[in-house]
Amino acid sequence: MADYGPAAPHGPDMSGQHPSMVNPQFDMSEDEARVFSRLLKPDDSYDENGVYWADMGWFKRARFVLSTDYAEYKREGASVWEMFKKDPLSPVSFYFRNMVLPGAGLGLEGYVLFSIGNLKPLFQKGFPACWGTKAGQGGACNDTWLAAIEYMEIVGIIFGQILVGVIGDWLGRRWGLIQDATIMFIGLLMLTAMWGVTLNGWIICYVWSLFFYGVGVGGEYPMTATSGMENAVGSGKVSTKEDRLHRGRKVTSAFLMQGWGQFFNQVLLILLLLIFHHGSGNPPYSEVAVQWTFRISFAIPAVGTLWLVYYRTYKMKSASKQLQLQKKKSNVTGYDTQSLKMTFTHFGGRVIATAGAWYMNDVFFYGNKLFQSEFISVVTKGSPSIMPGWLYNLINVGVSLCGYYLASFFIDNKLYGRKHMQTVGFMMDFILFVIPAFKLDYFTDPANIKGFQAMYFLSSFFNQFGPNSVTFIAAAEVYPTAVRATAHGFSAAVGKLGALTAAVLYNYIDTQTKFYVVPWFGLAGVVLSVVFLPDTTGLDLKEQERRWALIRAGRGHEYHGVAVHPKHLSWWERSRGLGKQYDADADYAQRVQEMRKEWEVLMQEKADEKSGPLDQNDWEDLEHEFSHEVQEYFKKTSKSPILAGQEKQVPLLDGKRESDSDDTINEKRVV
Template identity: 30%
Template sequence: MRTRADILETLEESKIQSFHWRTMFTSGMGFFTDAYDLFIIGVVTTILAPIWHLGKAEIGILNATSLIAAAIGAILFGKLADRFGRKSVYGIEVIILTIGALLSATSQNFDQLLFWRFIIGLGIGGDYPTSAIIMSEYANRKNRGRLVTSVFAMQGFGLLVGPLVASGLLVSGISHDMIWRIMLALGAVPAAAVIYLRRTISETPRYLLEVKKDKAEAAKVVSTLTQHDVSSDDQTHSDGWTKRQFWVRVIGTAGSWFFLDIAFYGNSVSSTLIMKSLAPHASLLHTTLVSTLIFLVFAVPGYWVTAFTIDHIGRKTIQMLGFMMMALSFAGLYFIPNITMMTIPFLLIYGLSYFFTEFGPNTTTFVIPAEVFPTRWRAFGDGLSAGAGKMGAFLGVLFVPILLSRLSLTGTEGVMAVACILGMGTTLLVPELKHKSLSATYHDTDPGSDSSNTQSKVKNRHAVS
């Protein structure tokens, strides 16, 4: 008879197999959709402003409302995933995304579009804890960072496809009133593509073992996935965590994500406004293409550099390095005299900030909360962290247009530098789980813990081939 530890070891010590990549794709397509939906709205509101006679306040609200809803969705779905199981809620968030995207394209006025953007935001928020936790709990120990990062890295493709779709439509000759509707409706396609895959995914073995106490079903799932026969005994397990330990971790993960998203979303959703501030006479097509080029050259490689180094360098190290380099980049844009008059140097420094956003806290703030909480609170802790991030994103998106008008472009980037410095401070509160089993979460906050002994025992066992 295998013990509970044997069942989890079989899963965590396995090599990467097809089910890992299938889970990564199923989870990652949600983040492709999330990125597309969140970032396309900046172009949509630019198009809609003269058609619907929108003021700056209305543009700011439209750009930001999905982020408030995402904060609510992240916390709600995280709590539900811990209460009822990952499988029970997985897929509902992309159904919400699909419906919201399609109906937002039919909006006839500001209020209707605002409502459907709120619905989309609920789905986006729900995707953060559910996808992160499912990938984390299915991943093997050695490659968990890469697999969870790869899920999030699909966001990079959404960042590219959104502006490319916008650029293609802008040169197509189609009326602007139709272009924005097509942009929004296309957000339903990738979400709808994974509804079936998500609704049919198995419950994670770790949740079955540690929350539902269903060892027989957990053993069955692991056996099916790894092709290794696993049976179980009737051992029980308690993680021993206190609420105080949980909330200390939340301060570290949620605080880091909050400050990161102020800078990241503030710059990204308002990228067309930032490019317009740099080149006031440039067309919408020109500013959109420049933003796309920056994402392609700087941001997209950053995601994948993280994916292939995170299990070697470590999550916390990458996050600290990223925050530091972002702060230096934004500070350079603030302190270098007349930098806005030097387009190429400005874009290079601005682009460098994007590289270290992705090879840094934008990916690690997604990975770390999926690891550092015990199973019974993992999705809720992740949801709280993602929700805090989206609150930061809301503030960034809402206030960047105001900051641009009152502090200028360089002053706005100076504010972003301060946010990154604060993010470095909260990062000090998070632990490093590089090469550790998720079970190490139960021990590494307690003095004299046996986590190191647990890890050495795991390493000394034969890895499952």
């Protein structure tokens, strides 16, 4: 019979019935408060009296948040300085490993995805027989296939977002990441080598190459968001400071690589055209110059994508760790269909928020091209050169990058955070579009073009410093681990329907009507954000998993932690009474009790594996799950359930004990 080794010394309560195991509303002993307050009430979320930051009054909360953030910025600054003194390039290396590499896939897809719009004016100038004349009037290319260049790209992305989202929750994050990179690499080979016997045949090849590449692009959204978020959480029983304070920054820093992809694409296109067009950016553009320019522009990211396949295959072997742990706890081996059904039942409002807001945002994201095309047509005065358009687009991408970085800086700030950022961004975009909508002739007059330019750049800035950044993280963060990739992929797919809506709609209405229509999508985004979006800024994601485990077991009403704090719930959820479940004292006692039971079951499993007493090495092995201080406290306050020659005993949820066989031990395990 296995045992835990020599019986541990007991505290004053020799019965093994610690007060927290009998009645959750107990008076905390001094020892227990010392052991668990630091562990369960970390000083970045709780004040010295153990009050959660969202329970504080506004002024006290502001002082607490500002002082906590200042201390963290000071700590990070000192850490960076120490790194710099040891090696001046080490901070750059740190940024590359922790920010650039996680978002490399989005950077590469941003490069290619936005190159389609950048290449269109070059193709129009280089192949006028294809783009300049309608097919029915002797043109070389079919109009339907020309329009399909934009449509099929979006359709491929939608397909990939849904498909890979499901695969990511079914087979794991790592498999999805590898698959995305492989598909994008093959797609880039197709784009680099695409050809046709006729111009129309080449366009058809172009369309299907974009569709194939788009499948990989679509999968990048749920895989980058979920893997980046879960890597910040850690694998212990409690969350890390990195998760609580910098989870949003970590994910947004990966997402903003999409902006750098756009930037480098535009820079390389300008340089390549100058190289292959004899140092001039002015027309006429030869077919040879156009061919070399676009093919080399696709070949360069193909090399980076091939390296990404290698990196994800051999250097990201633990990307699925959080998902595997959650499946083990839920006793699920394949796809968790039960969690998917329950997500729509319990989190239906969140689905409306993440999918609906992303739809509204993508209409705006596409609508920003309205500003660009109208602005450039005025400042260039009908110039046949494509260079002015490319240069102004480069400036706009630079403005967007400022928005991306500012979003990463503020997205974890508890006084502003996700929900406020998205709401303000939508409102600002609404204002910046509705003003020129009713004064379009005035603002497009050359005398007033600077005002139009300011609104154009500001709309790009607030789109990034707002809904475009927040929708990406919220669509993963507000859902449980088991279906996180699926929910994110679904939300992103609905968002791409917004881009498809704009692409189709703009072909049937004039510019003035476009400006009349687009602003109201921003106002709708404000409403969806205010009513249905929960604010997960500063929320411990492991608390969300605790709540989900009880929901999945049909006991959601028993959860009383911060995941149901009114601050972290949407207006819709609060109106249904969920916020009334929050009870800080009851939840604290429950968390101690859960940790005790988890510890005892882990010891039982360890003893069973050895078929003998645990030694010092075994205790050290358990410290990645529970700290030494916690283990010592549990040994002192719990009667050792297994001694040599005694039958095995496992604690039940109500604190009683009963004899169990080996087969039922895991069933008693508390999530």
